[in-house]
Amino acid sequence: MFHIPRALVALAGLFAAGSAQASSVDQAVNEIFASSTGWFVNFIFAPFPFTNFPWIVAWLVIAASFFTLYFGFIQFRVIRHSLHIVSGKYSDPDDAGEVSHFQALATALSGTVGLGNIAGVAVAVSIGGAGATFWMILAGLLGMASKFTECTLGVKYRNEYANGSVSGGPMYYMVKGFAERGLPGGRFLAILFSIFCVLGALGGGNMFQANQAHGQLTNIFGDFPGWITGVIFAGIVFAVIIGGLKSIAQVTEKVVPFMGIMYVGAALIILIMNYQHILPAFGQIIDGAFTDSGVVGGVVGALIQGFKRAAFSNEAGVGSAAIAHSAVRTKEPITEGFVSLLEPFIDTVVICTMTALVIIITGQLMVDPATGMYILNEGGTIQTLDGSSGVGLTSAAFGSAFSWFPYVLAVAVLLFAFSTMISWSYYGLKAWTYMFGEGKKQEMTFKVIFCIFVVIGASANLGPVIDFSDAAIFAMAVVNIFALYFLMPIVKAELKSYLTRLEEGKIKRFH
Incomplete structure (x- = not known):
């Protein structure tokens, strides 16, 4: 039986002291953060001159395109073998590592599949039109090569300890990989990445998720203090993460398939019910991707929104997933x-596209002929820059076929928030122990801090804090991709060696 840390109980008491005081604290924190970190947020998400295309999105998409070409379109060549590996056909139980291939994939997916797949896609389509879906799919396909590169390196340069645990991720391959190639600066890059990772884990991977979870609960049960949601979530999260990655993986391998099947299943039912509209919907997607029809900003607007959604959704190139994948049981990094x-x-490609198709097919979006802006078909204007309105749009789209789906969507958002929190707790933990050393004391310190931030996130309205943590997550990508360009020849050598041995029948199958 676990006990919620005393710090959480004490913190809950502070939040119960009074909502007016909490509101003033929120305002004070917002002002401090906005004035001191606004420059950093503005820099990370700044657009290119004379455009509204964020340079950080271009940084991710260009890298993904480069890796796709460099590795010979690897994402299309090995899909079948990848599925065989996930199913366990090449898994040796005696290999070093903590989790199976499927558990590692589920843990990484639980960190990326979330509110962005529900609200973010709706926002992208409402701004960029149906054509945004095409560019979103393209960016997702290209991003597969970035994930391949960083996660191979994560396993190759991980630390393996006597107790069977492992630590890996960009901070380790930056130091070891750079040293192996005789390059300077690996340690500096690793520390910089770790700092951004901890900040991102506490903010976007924690507080934002807790805040959204509380918002969904108030929609169902009415308004009540956020600290109650925070303490409950913190207790559940602590119960999972106290057991380490194996405990996290055991939860994510059940939660991720469940919430994925539930969400995609509902989408498929709607698509089957409206099968006659599927081809016209794809026609809208292709037409909107290459013409000016149906969206303010035309092709460029659709491209920007599609690429942006893919970048914010799958985190390819950010380096976070490499931390989870590095703990896998294998002796073959590739x-x-x-x-x-x-x-x-x-x-x-699957979940985000499903969301977009449902929104398009159910006709929840209409173009206002007077303004050219998208509006709900009931006549209400969509607040396109607000993520919560994206949830409303997706809910309306699914609700048009199933009156009960908004409740299912609320459950999905809660599950997405919970699974994202426990995955990002592991990412932040590994960055924390890289900087402060391995050990039970260091690990417990971070886990308690993480759970305290769950309560803060559910209780407070810290907009600039969340903006800063989102910027920190994408700052991870700046550091990570810079390192990947120098280390990709190592991945290419690993790939060539493995594929040669696979063709020669030297790679052993176990099932």
């Missing part, structure tokens, strides 16, 4: 690269 490339496909 095999986890093969497994990881399935992640953007599932997250973006």
